[in-house]
Amino acid sequence: MRRVYLDHSATTPVRPEVLEAMLPFLKDEAFGNPSTIYSYGREAKKALDEAREKVASLIGARPEEIFFTSGGTEADNLALIGTAAANEKKGRHIITSSIEHHAVLHTAQYLMRHGFKITFLPVTPEGLVRVEDVEEAITDETILISVMHVNNEVGTIQPIKEIGHLARERGIIFHTDAVQSVGKIPVNVDELNVDLLSASSHKIYGPKGVGCLYIRKGTRINPILHGGAQERKRRPGTENMPGIVGFGRAAELAGQELDSEMERLKGLRDKLIDGIMNRIEDVQLNGDREKRVATNANFSFRYVEGESLLLSLDMKGICASSGSACTSGSLDPSHVLLAMGIPHEVAHGSVRMTLGRDNTEADIDYVLEVMPEIVARLRSMSPLYNQ
Amino acid sequence: MRRVYLDHSATTPVRPEVLEAMLPFLKDEAFGNPSTIYSYGREAKKALDEAREKVASLIGARPEEIFFTSGGTEADNLALIGTAAANEKKGRHIITSSIEHHAVLHTAQYLMRHGFKITFLPVTPEGLVRVEDVEEAITDETILISVMHVNNEVGTIQPIKEIGHLARERGIIFHTDAVQSVGKIPVNVDELNVDLLSASSHKIYGPKGVGCLYIRKGTRINPILHGGAQERKRRPGTENMPGIVGFGRAAELAGQELDSEMERLKGLRDKLIDGIMNRIEDVQLNGDREKRVATNANFSFRYVEGESLLLSLDMKGICASSGSACTSGSLDPSHVLLAMGIPHEVAHGSVRMTLGRDNTEADIDYVLEVMPEIVARLRSMSPLYNQ
Amino acid sequence: MYSEKVMDHFTNPRNVGEIENPSGVGEVGNPVCGDIMRLYIQVEDGIIKDVKFKTFGCGAAIATSSMVTEMVKGKTIEEALKISNKAVAEALDGLPAQKMHCSNLAADALHKAIEDYQNKSKKAS
Amino acid sequence: MYSEKVMDHFTNPRNVGEIENPSGVGEVGNPVCGDIMRLYIQVEDGIIKDVKFKTFGCGAAIATSSMVTEMVKGKTIEEALKISNKAVAEALDGLPAQKMHCSNLAADALHKAIEDYQNKSKKAS
Ligand SMILES: Cc1ncc(COP(=O)(O)O)c(C=O)c1O
Numbered sequence A, B: 001m002r003r004v005y006l007d008h009s010a011t012t013p014v015r016p017e018v019l020e021a022m023l024p025f026l027k028d029e030a031f032g033n034p035s036t037i038y039s040y041g042r043e044a045k046k047a048l049d050e051a052r053e054k055v056a057s058l059i060g061a062r063p064e065e066i067f068f069t070s071g072g073t074e075a076d077n078l079a080l081i082g083t084a085a086a087n088e089k090k091g092r093h094i095i096t097s098s099i100e101h102h103a104v105l106h107t108a109q110y111l112m113r114h115g116f117k118i119t120f121l122p123v124t125p126e127g128l129v130r131v132e133d134v135e136e137a138i139t140d141e142t143i144l145i146s147v148m149h150v151n152n153e154v155g156t157i158q159p160i161k162e163i164g165h166l167a168r169e170r171g172i173i174f175h176t177d178a179v180q181s182v183g184k185i186p187v188n189v190d191e192l193n194v195d196l197l198s199a200s201s202h203k204i205y206g207p208k209g210v211g212c213l214y215i216r217k218g219t220r221i222n223p224i225l226h227g228g229a230q231e232r233k234r235r236p237g238t239e240n241m242p243g244i245v246g247f248g249r250a251a252e253l254a255g256q257e258l259d260s261e262m263e264r265l266k267g268l269r270d271k272l273i274d275g276i277m278n279r280i281e282d283v284q285l286n287g288d289r290e291k292r293v294a295t296n297a298n299f300s301f302r303y304v305e306g307e308s309l310l311l312s313l314d315m316k317g318i319c320a321s322s323g324s325a326c327t328s329g330s331l332d333p334s335h336v337l338l339a340m341g342i343p344h345e346v347a348h349g350s351v352r353m354t355l356g357r358d359n360t361e362a363d364i365d366y367v368l369e370v371m372p373e374i375v376a377r378l379r380s381m382s383p384l385y386n387q
Numbered sequence C, D: 001m002y003s004e005k006v007m008d009h010f011t012n013p014r015n016v017g018e019i020e021n022p023s024g025v026g027e028v029g030n031p032v033c034g035d036i037m038r039l040y041i042q043v044e045d046g047i048i049k050d051v052k053f054k055t056f057g058c059g060a061a062i063a064t065s066s067m068v069t070e071m072v073k074g075k076t077i078e079e080a081l082k083i084s085n086k087a088v089a090e091a092l093d094g095l096p097a098q099k100m101h102c103s104n105l106a107a108d109a110l111h112k113a114i115e116d117y118q119n120k121s122k123k124a125s
């Protein structure tokens, strides 16, 4: 059976070039601890520095502003909790959006339980944060603004540059969760006016379990983990050398291929979106059509529930994900779709398809071929649907 | 030149069998996100469960009591901060020792800055915590005792079982940092009476960047990172699949070979200790000779400074580490040696050699051959030494 | 995640559809997730001769719907009333923990359909 | 971590040893890490004819000790007094940031040795 992987926003396979770069660190060739002074350790230190340069270069930062973490989640936690702890004397108000990833959302809620005031900004029906809303939300107490760059569910690109401009004017620290934008659209920390930026390796064909927080020089932030002096005392623990080296290589490749892949995937995505909309009735595209990353398509199929759609797709070899309540442990449908004002029952029938390097034109043709049957079959079982 | 790696307590190379187990997760064979429902994801979930079983089995725990983290440091932080946060209404007193790894020590100090009272227990000159001292330190406010199982610098094995017994009697949560004992001596959470136990993969020939916290069922503990629902809501973030699978395989192999390796390494270690003590004057062994892990030797060479000793060893292809001020960023010599009452200048000349799978009898012979020359050369340069 | 039995009933659900002029209809919505199921029964001489369903819901919801229709066909009303959520889940070789609530849909819809039938019968008599 | 020059001076340190009846001796302890250096000079006609050291310290401490003895040999007292910590570190192609304090040892010991020589000369004259 054909296998079509359309869940690249969930995770991506490690590229062969990346694995190759990692292998010496997974053998006894180069296993040293970079904190040690003997030759094994010095080799590791060198590799660590190189990886840091590569990641820095992808986002226009300086190497010493990159702090490796165990992933996007830890980077987000460090950004929010670390900034809150270091600046609480200045104020206890934080602004974020209602469509953030749980790594930001739940961390903000944690801070709320610890005496911080959090503004969760609304979004437009297209899934965009309004700069005016940010401006209005700012108070003298505001110490941090955290708005994601690209939304992981609907792929919308937020007005980070403009929000960053505002934050800078007001002297407020600005964080963006760029886990879904790095490697997919151009990201430059200076152009975006951000002080903190989270990225994750496994979204860009690097290994899982590694990510980083960019911290602009001079930004006040405390560590959230305590221990050794690694990562310039901001993130303790023996460095995940194979992971970090893999992340570095993945970042390097992502930078080289960014323009061409963006172009190619945009073509495939548009074909997918147009194909689905033309072939199937009662379907809507979620998220702004223009301000959208090239890899994301997100549909709601009326009268159909998302998990059963996913299972049906899986039986045809297609991997996708959904914003349905039934696939989420919490049994609430996607908070992102709800924040966009999409009714519960429509959100319930949503499917996200996210494209990547391995996808071809033929993959899209295949999806367009099987999707109508699947939807029709499920609708024929649905008590909500009347032909 | 001969290479002799004697820093296995710092980190170990990944075993070939472990790499083999990891490889499918570093290729596009099995890269799925275990939280997804399609087939790729289900395969990942299965591998995750298997790894959890293997790690659980090595320490006599149930799989659902194993929570994967990014390493030993995060496990220690989760144990201390998570327990403190969940139990602070019961009391704000924590007991730990003065010879803990920085991952515990600095976390305890962080909690101290946040209103917790911390008792740092002293140790005997042999580097052992006294059970009576623990008993005396307990108050009605005590919510957590954290004492490491095997010390990473001097290899002493602490009376965990007895402390655990005390803790259980008094209804106090008991954590042990077992990063240096798991895979090196038998560890069983029930026999040891522990509620929380930290372990790290890269110390047992698994990959860096992964570890776990064992949490006994029913133990009150809060997460320290916030985000997705992974690890039964106790540790969010996309799972480090290759790392976790590697950790699982490493744990399995460590369990199988524990007895035979322990016996073999004990022989090598005794040969090393006796050889050094016989061949070189003015040298002392640090740490109890009997209650000591089979892999550790730690010497203080009078009149010689540790870093220059390490550099000299490195030039002969020997990798070791030291408790000298000059190798530590902080420029204080090892807090462990100081806590054992070893004078600053003696601690300054200490070298730790930690044995592992790859070491042979011939390695020890080589070390015993070159060490006397090196020490003699440095002593001849030392203003403190008079032949 | 799902057992083979669940996947079988999901892929080839038995008794999908509607019954015209049924003896009873039960419709329930799952308050936890928002899924919906409608179940039709045709009763003759106290025996459930025919049963059909329509479900808007997850894989488990569809599979349990299908399974309950199989379990109930040919049973007396009394026997049918004894079919519990647990029994449906067990007949499917179990459901994942976070999906146990889905099995409520099917049994509840069945019991509502029987109630509807009994109410109608009372009125008729 | 260390430059090749540092490693060279660490491996083959120049002028290790003591001078019997030296013109001056300087001993300093590094308050930061506890390392110790002793430096002997032999002065003739205002020129440092010979110099020796003994150091208990890290690789950087030994290398800077060795380097400073090389730099000072054959220099006049005035020239020697101008040798700064920075100059020693530079002559070694630099030191890692956390090792810059080590270079203090060598220059300080030198200046102390000269001071000792000058005190002795004063007493003698
Ligand atoms: C926008 C966003 N932020 C954060 C994360 C968390 O990253 P990680 O899985 O590396 O912890 C993800 C992905 O899961 C994401 O899509």
Ligand SMILES: Cc1ncc(COP(=O)(O)O)c(C=O)c1O
Binding pocket: A236, A237, A238, B009, B010, B070, B071, B072, B073, B074, B076, B101, B103, B148, B150, B151, B152, B177, B179, B180, B200, B201, B202, B209, B210, B211
């Ligand atoms: C006793 C002890 N605890 C904790 C750690 C930290 O483990 P990790 O390096 O995996 O963060 C180490 C090793 O560095 C250790 O030896």
Ligand code: FES
Binding pocket: A325, A326, A327, C030, C033, C034, C035, C057, C058, C059, C060, C061, C099, C101, C102, C105
């Ligand atoms: S019925 Fe909605 S989750 Fe199963």
Ligand code: FES
Binding pocket: B325, B326, B327, D030, D033, D034, D035, D057, D058, D059, D060, D061, D099, D101, D102, D105
């Ligand atoms: S002199 Fe002690 S660290 Fe260099």
